Amino acid sequence: xxxxxxxxxxxxxxxxxxxxxxxxxxxxxxxxxxxxxxxxxxxxxxxxxxxxxxxxxxxxxxxxxxxxxxxxxxxxxxxxxxxxxxxxxxxxxxxxxxxxxxxxxxxxxxxxxxxxxxxxxxxxxxxxxxxxxxxxxxxxxxxxxxxxxxxxxxxxxxxxxxxxxxxxxxxxxxxxxxxxxxxxxxxxxxxxxxxxxxxxxxxxxxxxxxxxxxxxxxxxxxxxxxxxxxxxxxxxxxxxxxxxxxxxxxxxxxxxxxxxxxxxxxxxxxxxxxxxxxxxxxxxxxxxxxxxxxxxxxxxxxxxxxxxxxxxxxxxxxxxxxxxxxxxxxxxxxxxxxxxxxxxxxxxx
Numbered sequence: 001x002x003x004x005x006x007x008x009x010x011x012x013x014x015x016x017x018x019x020x021x022x023x024x025x026x027x028x029x030x031x032x033x034x035x036x037x038x039x040x041x042x043x044x045x046x047x048x049x050x051x052x053x054x055x056x057x058x059x060x061x062x063x064x065x066x067x068x069x070x071x072x073x074x075x076x077x078x079x080x081x082x083x084x085x086x087x088x089x090x091x092x093x094x095x096x097x098x099x100x101x102x103x104x105x106x107x108x109x110x111x112x113x114x115x116x117x118x119x120x121x122x123x124x125x126x127x128x129x130x131x132x133x134x135x136x137x138x139x140x141x142x143x144x145x146x147x148x149x150x151x152x153x154x155x156x157x158x159x160x161x162x163x164x165x166x167x168x169x170x171x172x173x174x175x176x177x178x179x180x181x182x183x184x185x186x187x188x189x190x191x192x193x194x195x196x197x198x199x200x201x202x203x204x205x206x207x208x209x210x211x212x213x214x215x216x217x218x219x220x221x222x223x224x225x226x227x228x229x230x231x232x233x234x235x236x237x238x239x240x241x242x243x244x245x246x247x248x249x250x251x252x253x254x255x256x257x258x259x260x261x262x263x264x265x266x267x268x269x270x271x272x273x274x275x276x277x278x279x280x281x282x283x284x285x286x287x288x289x290x291x292x293x294x295x296x297x298x299x300x301x302x303x304x305x306x307x308x309x310x311x312x313x314x315x316x317x318x319x320x321x322x323x324x325x326x327x328x329x330x331x332x333x334x335x336x337x338x339x340x341x342x343x344x345x346x347x348x349x
Contacts, residue, residue, distance in 0.1 A: 004328055005185050009033070010169065011162040014177040017103060019070030019087045019155050020204045023047055026066040030180065030201045037187045038199065044218065048211045049201040055193040058343030061221040062197060062334065063212055063292045064180040064228065065205035068173035069316055071135075071156035073102065080146035082111065082137035084156055088206035092130040094317045099159040100137060102150055109149050110159070111137040160318040167248065167324055168313075174320040176205065178310050178327060179227035186335045194342045202292055209259070212292035216299025223266070223304050223347065224296035227334070229322070230254070230284050230309035244287075245311035247322070250280025251329040254307035259290025260297055265347045266306035270337055277336045280329045284309050304347035308334055 018026035027049055034041050034051035041051045049066075069088030076082055082102065095113050102109040113135055137156070139146050162171030169178070180201055187199050198219055202211035205228075216224065234246040245252045253270045254262050274281040284307075293307040310330050313321040 003324055005331060007164070007169070009184070010178065010181045013181050014162040014171050014173045017070075017101065017155070017157040018066055018068055019072070019157060020067040020207045022155050023066040023203050026177070027201070030066065030184070033184045034187060034199060044215070046211050046214055047203045048215045050215070050219070051187065051199040053187070053190065053193060053197045053199070055195045055197065056343050058195040058223070059219065059221045060195050060197050060223045060225070060338065060341060061200050061215075061219050061296065062183055062186070062338070063200040063202050063215070063224065063226045063296065064183045065176045065202045065211065065292055066180060067203055067206050068157065068175070068177070069206050070158070073150055073152055073154040073156065075152065076147050076150055077136075078143055080139060080141055080143035082139065082146070082150055084135055084137065086132045089316060090132050091316060092132045092135070095132070095135060096130070098318065100156050101159050102137070103155045103157070104150060106149070109139060111139045114138050158318045165321065168321045169324060169327065170319050170321040172318040172320065174310075174312055174322055175229045175315055176227070178229060178312070178322055179330070182310070182327065182330045182334060183227055185331045186338065189335045190338055193338060197338055205292055209290060209292055209295040212295025213299055216296040216303065220300045221296070221303060222343070223341070224293070225334070225337070226291050226293035226296065226305065226307045227330070228291040228307065228309055229312040229315060229320070230286055231289070231315060232311040232313045235313060245282055245284055245309070247311050247313060248325060249282045249311070251326055251333050252282050252284035252309040252311055254284045254286070254293065254309055257286035257290055258288045259294035260305065260307070262293065262306050263304040263347055263349070265345075265349065266304050269345060270306055270308070270333065273337050273340055274333050277332065279333045279336065280325070281333065282311070
């Protein structure tokens with residue numbers, strides 16, 4: 001299946017490392033892609049990137065976060081194993097037997113999170129609940145070499161490529177790089193908008209929506225649209241009512257999550273645009289989890305907000321998976337919504 005978007009760029013964005021507070025490598029890719037498409041690009045002291053496309057007097061911000069969940073080195077043991085502190089919400093069950101990359105000032109260092117053979121463990125060890133704090137990264141080095149190569153404060157990401165698997169794209173950091181990619185693709189398609197659009201790549205979402213909160217105050221937009229992945233539990237073991245979204249059914253228009261209830265007039269107009277442009281969509285009611293949407297809603301007084309989500313299976317693992325058509329629908333809806341925004345729509349309740 002040929003795709004109506006640049007899969008190679010999506011692979012680059014998802015495979016590039018960037019944990020909360022240290023999004024430098026991703027930021028450079030975003031700047032490179034935004035600069036030819038917008039009138040100006042700026043960054044701030046937290047590392048948010050904003051590419052502004054000048055239009056009318058109404059200011060609309062579109063946001064997707066750059067950071068991925070990862071770790072920071074807190075200690076190297078006398079045996080040469082690396083202990084870490086989590087940056088973002090990890091399920092420790094998925095971390096055993098994973099390869100990692102430790103990012104140091106002198107270059108990247110490969111490592112792995114080992115897993116003892118089950119037939120060597122007693123019953124208590126087999127039944128024990130893993131904790132992130134118990135993770136030990138094996139560098140394949142002796143203690144002296146390990147302490148020379150790795151220091152406290154170095155950053156750690158999971159090592160994984162992004163691949164096509166059937167009709168899906170799978171890899172690490174689709175949360176939220178697939179939405180970052182969708183935002184960049186929309187910026188390339190939009191020309192001469194009726195409103196001023198700020199394409200914002202935010203930081204530190206995974207540790208508390210911090211970049212969006214500060215950026216919302218600085219930009220003080222008239223309308224904010226956030227892009228993020230959402231849960232797709234359409235897999236064995238879940239009842240239909242717990243799926244939240246389903247892969248292949250279109251982009252998701254968010255109604256709520258645990259951090260925000262989106263503006264009804266905004267998500268209503270999103271539905272109207274999707275219907276008019278024949279874009280496949282589904283409605284998202286997410287029982288838990290938050291996004292940059294909440295950061296913009298209350299940053300500097302009440303702001304009308306909406307959110308578009310990419311349905312994604314296996315969130316916060318290295319096999320996050322999204323349907324190629326849902327990615328296309330997300331780009332299409334975002335583009336059509338922004339192109340049809342005149343600044344005259346009334347979002348007041």
